[in-house]
Amino acid sequence: MANYAYMGKGIVSLTPEAGGTAVDVGNVSALNFNINENIIKLPNYRTAGGGTYAQVNRIESVEFTATLHDLSPANLAMVLFGTVTEDAVNNTATIEALTTGAQVFEMTFAGVNEAATGKTVTVTVHRAKIGAAQGLGFIGDEFAALEITGEVLIDTSIVGAGLSQFFKIEMDTIA
DSSP states (O other): OOOOOOEEEEEEEEETTTTTTOOOOEEEEEEEEEEEEEEEEEOOOSSOOOOOOEEEEEEEEEEEEEEOOOOOOOHHHTTOOOOOEETTTEEEEEOOOSSSOOOEHHHHEEEEEEGGEEEEEEEEEEEEEEESSSOOOSSSSSSEEEEEEEEEOOOOTSSSOOOOOEEEEEEOOOO
């Protein structure tokens, strides 16, 4: 059996659903997906002793978390549901918080597997709705980070047998 041990590094990019170009969100130290499953069981009522007669497993949702270390004006506006106004003359940016809502993006992780000598892995989330920052620290002895959460939404424009309307993972195989 091939060794598929994994230790990843890479670049996370977001493309606004409304259109535009992909933007690299900077240094990301963690990107995790949580698959939430709803298990519905029908107990066995036919014989003594219990057990399960039938079971249905459904994916309820796919959520993700990420830790962003670049507190860029665009990243701050995204996770504070705000807007950015840049003043090129004075080299400043103003982020007006809580003026918009959560945004939907195509999220792409272009990574490499350090445990497999640089084999590539690409994760494409067709529609990712990013929530507000879990906190925003401005004083401390450690580098600041934006802890974000989001949910993978369905993309009904993707059709075809065997194609996911949610996300896909493309990876180099090991010979």
